[in-house]
Amino acid sequence: MKELINYILQFGSLNQQQLAFIEKMTSEIELQKDEYFSEAGKIPNQVGFVLEGVIRGCYYNNKGEEITRCFINENSLVVDYINFETNTISSEYLQALTPCRLIVFSKQDWEELSHTITSWDNIKNKMVQKCLFQKSRKNPVISQDATTRYLEFMKNYPSLVNRVPLVYIASYLGVTQQSLSRIRKNIR
Structure with a gap:
């Protein structure tokens, strides 16, 4: 409370x-x-x-x-x-x-x-x-490229990156789950 x-x-x-x-x-x-x-x-x-x-x-x-x-x-x-x-x-x-x-x-x-x-x-x-x-x-701003949108997501929701299933993050970003997996792999 x-x-x-x-x-x-x-x-x-x-x-x-x-x-x-x-x-x-x-x-x-x-x-x-x-x-x-x-x-x-x-x-x-x-x-x-x-x-x-x-x-x-x-x-x-x-x-x-x-x-x-x-x-x-x-x-x-x-x-x-x-x-x-x-x-x-x-x-x-x-x-x-x-x-x-x-x-x-x-x-x-x-x-x-x-x-x-x-x-x-x-x-x-x-x-x-x-x-x-x-x-x-x-x-996310759809006019941004997908990588920028994901980086923005990580900045806005740092505590959620590992708590939320990728399928929902992908949906939020307006990309496929496969695209999101590629983006994440390229960022590391």
Whole structure:
């Protein structure tokens, strides 16, 4: 829980009573490898904070190919926020790539924080902006060559290179697994 509290306090000040209330609004869950935190075709109903593990955001393109959009690891929020906020059906999956431990807020509890803690909306907005920025900023630039994209991935996600299956890294980079293996071999 202290990881979540430290994360929240980066975005604003809260007193002990407010922090205790936040803690009361959470629960801890575990996801097994390949289990979904949220799924396409359903309305996202929780906000998570990753304590342990790696989650990937993915979707299927119009050709039916699975595309990895982002990776979310420890000390980060995980949520399909736009669909969560608007109560709309998601078109993406948030899937555990490793066994994961998360602290979660239900939609009701997340909204209750806004009604109870006056500074929560400001803190929440900053956390969500960081979450959305991390997802968008780290997408590979397809105009770059594949080697540059992989080097960029290694810079942005140094702790994930050996934790995430190559098939998902290749999908994220927009290359085949064979191409990624060649790139990795040439870099060493």
